Amino acid sequence: xxxxxxxxxxxxxxxxxxLKPDPIxxxxxxxxxxxxxxxxxxxxxxxxxxxxxxxxxxxxxxxxIYGPEWHTYTxxxxxxxxxxxxxxxxxxxxxxxxxxxxxxxxxLAEAPVLLLFIADPAKMAITDKNLDRISMVGxxxxxxxxxxxxxxxxxEGLGCTLTTLxxxxxxxxxxxxxxxxxxxxxxxxxxxxxxxKGHGPISRQSADQLVYDDTFGAPWQG
Amino acid sequence: xxxxxxxxxxxxxxxxxxLKPDPIxxxxxxxxxxxxxxxxxxxxxxxxxxxxxxxxxxxxxxxxIYGPEWHTYTxxxxxxxxxxxxxxxxxxxxxxxxxxxxxxxxxLAEAPVLLLFIADPAKMAITDKNLDRISMVGxxxxxxxxxxxxxxxxxEGLGCTLTTLxxxxxxxxxxxxxxxxxxxxxxxxxxxxxxxKGHGPISRQSADQLVYDDTFGAPWQG
Numbered sequence: 440x441x442x443x444x445x446x447x448x449x450x451x452x453x454x455x456x457x458l459k460p461d462p463i464x465x466x467x468x469x470x471x472x473x474x475x476x477x478x479x480x481x482x483x484x485x486x487x488x489x490x491x492x493x494x495x496x497x498x499x500x501x502x503x504i505y506g507p508e509w510h511t512y513t514x515x516x517x518x519x520x521x522x523x524x525x526x527x528x529x530x531x532x533x534x535x536x537x538x539x540x541x542x543x544x545x546x547l548a549e550a551p552v553l554l555l556f557i558a559d560p561a562k563m564a565i566t567d568k569n570l571d572r573i574s575m576v577g578x579x580x581x582x583x584x585x586x587x588x589x590x591x592x593x594x595e596g597l598g599c600t601l602t603t604l605x606x607x608x609x610x611x612x613x614x615x616x617x618x619x620x621x622x623x624x625x626x627x628x629x630x631x632x633x634x635x636k637g638h639g640p641i642s643r644q645s646a647d648q649l650v651y652d653d654t655f656g657a658p659w660q661g
Numbered sequence: 662x663x664x665x666x667x668x669x670x671x672x673x674x675x676x677x678x679x680l681k682p683d684p685i686x687x688x689x690x691x692x693x694x695x696x697x698x699x700x701x702x703x704x705x706x707x708x709x710x711x712x713x714x715x716x717x718x719x720x721x722x723x724x725x726i727y728g729p730e731w732h733t734y735t736x737x738x739x740x741x742x743x744x745x746x747x748x749x750x751x752x753x754x755x756x757x758x759x760x761x762x763x764x765x766x767x768x769l770a771e772a773p774v775l776l777l778f779i780a781d782p783a784k785m786a787i788t789d790k791n792l793d794r795i796s797m798v799g800x801x802x803x804x805x806x807x808x809x810x811x812x813x814x815x816x817e818g819l820g821c822t823l824t825t826l827x828x829x830x831x832x833x834x835x836x837x838x839x840x841x842x843x844x845x846x847x848x849x850x851x852x853x854x855x856x857x858k859g860h861g862p863i864s865r866q867s868a869d870q871l872v873y874d875d876t877f878g879a880p881w882q883g
Binding site: 442443444445446447448449450452453454465469470472473474475476477478479481483485487488489490491492493494497512536557558560564565566567568569570572573574575576577578579581582583585586587589590591594600601603604605606607609616617618619621622623624625626641642643644645646649650651652653654655656659661 | 664665666667668669670671672674675676687691692694695696697698699700701703705707709710711712713714715716719734758779780782786787788789790791792794795796797798799800801803804805807808809811812813816822823825826827828829831838839840841843844845846847848863864865866867868871872873874875876877878881883
């Protein structure tokens with residue numbers, strides 16, 4: 440197995456939404472799933488599971504849920520962009536992303552594997568649950584594993600992207616995969632070999648935009 | 662800069678809670694922060710910031726909040742373990758973890774850097790916000806960056822651990838660092854060079870415990 444440089448993997452992990460239906464070899468999939476298992480979780484409780492969805496019926500059931508939600512989202516995105524006066528290269532970039540998302544939504548059932556990450560809130564100490572804002576800390580014991588998974592996909596030459604739109608219709612997702620009521624679904628990650636170039640350059644804000652020095656709003660000088 | 666194998670980093674990223682006060686060189690810290698910035702987020706919105714807390718006063722303020730919460734937590738942990746009849750090697754392991762946590766709590770202000778990850782919920786599309794369960798999806802746009810950060814720490818030889826206990830007293834944390842009311846705090850990650858061996862073997866469940874095949878509860882055969 441080839442060695443893969445950590446920073447090279449991180450800096451080229453972009454969303455890949457056009458996936459070939461070609462199957463993923465067992466040993467490749469095993470390494471991706473092992474990467475998920477290595478992730479840290481609160482109190483090392485590992486309160487998550489991942490369902491590897493590969494049967495045509497269950498992939499179709501998830502696609503039937505995801506597709507309409509995606510198309511609702513793109514309508515919203517376009518209206519918001521119009522309202523904000525987005526134009527030129529920025530608009531063209533948005534349209535490219537939405538077109539790739541349209542492809543994913545319309546071909547979701549053709550991806551060889553859909554990974555659905557779920558978690559049991561009863562196994563988590565959710566420290567922000569009593570605050571006067573929406574809770575987020577539960578994700579801290581699951582998205583670490585999702586990020587490991589996606590970095591492993593990058594290393595294995597598999598395209599992937601983190602999606603959460605299915606949550607809007609979570610009860611239907613649970614019914615489709617037999618997930619108990621008291622579990623939560625956190626991420627649907629379609630994976631497969633890329634149709635195009637796959638991973639490559641990413642567009643991100645730089646550290647001087649995202650990092651503060653000692654206190655909120657204080658510019659980071661690097 | 663040396664190359665670091667992705668899987669080697671993931672499989673040895675354990676919580677390191679005993680940190681030297683030695684400063685972190687600027688170029689090392691810059692690479693760790695860059696790794697955070699590379700992480701994927703919903704709609705590429707990058708709704709998070711990280712505050713690099715280095716001043717003695719502000720580190721002390723965070724330590725004064727974290728310490729008592731940690732000691733409350735360990736009391737709870739020990740009572741729960743006693744109730745569950747935990748004994749022998751399992752109890753010894755718990756006590757080792759709690760002792761390392763005690764060290765961290767009692768020396769938090771001595772770590773050279775405390776990274777506080779915060780996020781603006783207004784910049785997130787939180788798809789599980791209307792469900793009849795606690796929300797977790799907001800974390801999907803922040804803990805990807807936290808995991809990148811910790812993997813980068815591993816690569817740079819820095820110890821680290823993801824903590825969230827400060828959330829219980831979030832208003833005080835916000836006051837200490839000038840964080841606006843409408844922001845959320847998601848992770849406090851102390852980083853520094855390890856006093857002991859630092860990163861190494863980790864104890865995790867295996868794929869056949871965490872992975873299901875196509876539907877909830879169906880054993881994964883690998």
